[in-house]
Amino acid sequence: MSTPAPHWTTRAYPTAYRREYADEVSDLLSQVTADRGRLAGVLEQAAVLGHALRLRTGMDSARPGGRFLAGLLPLAVPVAASLCLTLLVVQQLPSLPWDGERAYTPLAYVPWLAVLGCALAGRWTAARIAAGAALLGAAASLPLVRWTDGAEGLAQNQATLAGLALAALLVLAAPPDLPPASGGARRTMALVALALGVPLLAGSVTVFQAVSGPFSTADARPDPLRLLFFFTPLVLAVPAALAVARARFGPALAALLIAGSVLAFVPVGWVQQMPYGTGGLWARMTGVTGVLALVVYAVLRTRERRTGW
């Protein structure tokens, strides 16, 4: 009897894995299609391709890259969602003289509220589907904003859209068998969303008097993106330090953060000199995160020795 050919999707696997598992995975795909129908079969094939891609990029859950990616999710999701909520609110406000013309891309923002909502509810599969919508929304917004607001609208939004697309890719690329659905991960997401979202939103709707010329001022609101770059390192320092302290190579990672922070200052003093730049703050907070992680690590180790676990 001849051996049936492995399913075409298994060709995406790295050679060694394909040699070991192509038959088994093909067998499973046939059984799912036979039992649950064609649509279920197609979804399984997509899952196999995703797994193959993770194996090829070293982002599967068996390797440190995949576990690191999974560890980033409770921080990345609330940051993206807080920014999107703020931009959606600011978009509704009447423009002030000093604001200039700003273009927004709500199609890229709305799905992130669903990503955060589903993630907080522990529905990680739904959160991944919403992240897929966020990725499509960001991609579709590029030509859309170019069409509605011209080259300037595109220039204003392309970095934000790229960032949001990257965050959506992060959610989709992270190993699905390590979902941030535990109580601790959901608590972290809720706290980061609150700690970042509230000042970001409050700051972005606050009207201040900008110096518009000699002896004259004009109503203005802070740019939400500048506020994001200011608040994010402050808010993430503590949860990032806790995550680093609990990681397998926590002390080494903390040392790396401290070294990176120092190196950022030594050769490139510009990070402090950029007008309104937050590079210096990011570099400083990276170092602070490393130091905090070492302190937390020491506290955890001491407690373990005392309690015996």
Added chain:
Amino acid sequence: MTEQPLREPTLLLLTALADAPRHGYALIKEVDTISRGRVRLRAGTLYGALDRLLKQGLVRIEREEIVDSRMRRTYALTDAGSTLLAAEAERLRATADEAARRLGVGPIRPDGATA
């Protein structure tokens, strides 16, 4: 460092292997049954998790056989996997019992009803 609670897919997979060794598709069906249809593992998730659990020594390959001209592996818990699952079950039971005690509803039976 302090042990973290198991992620749900890992807990469900180890539970699905607790009473008998199973192959890939049987594991997907068993996880579906254990979670009462709430968690449906996809092939990519299953093999990603199995790969990790094999490397961590929590799961082993029980046997390899040819079924319909294709290789099929059957997976089983290792001693370390059984120990870890038992510890997690104990942790969950202690939490559930404490919740039931504080609510004043008595111990929770395996079918979800209170005694």
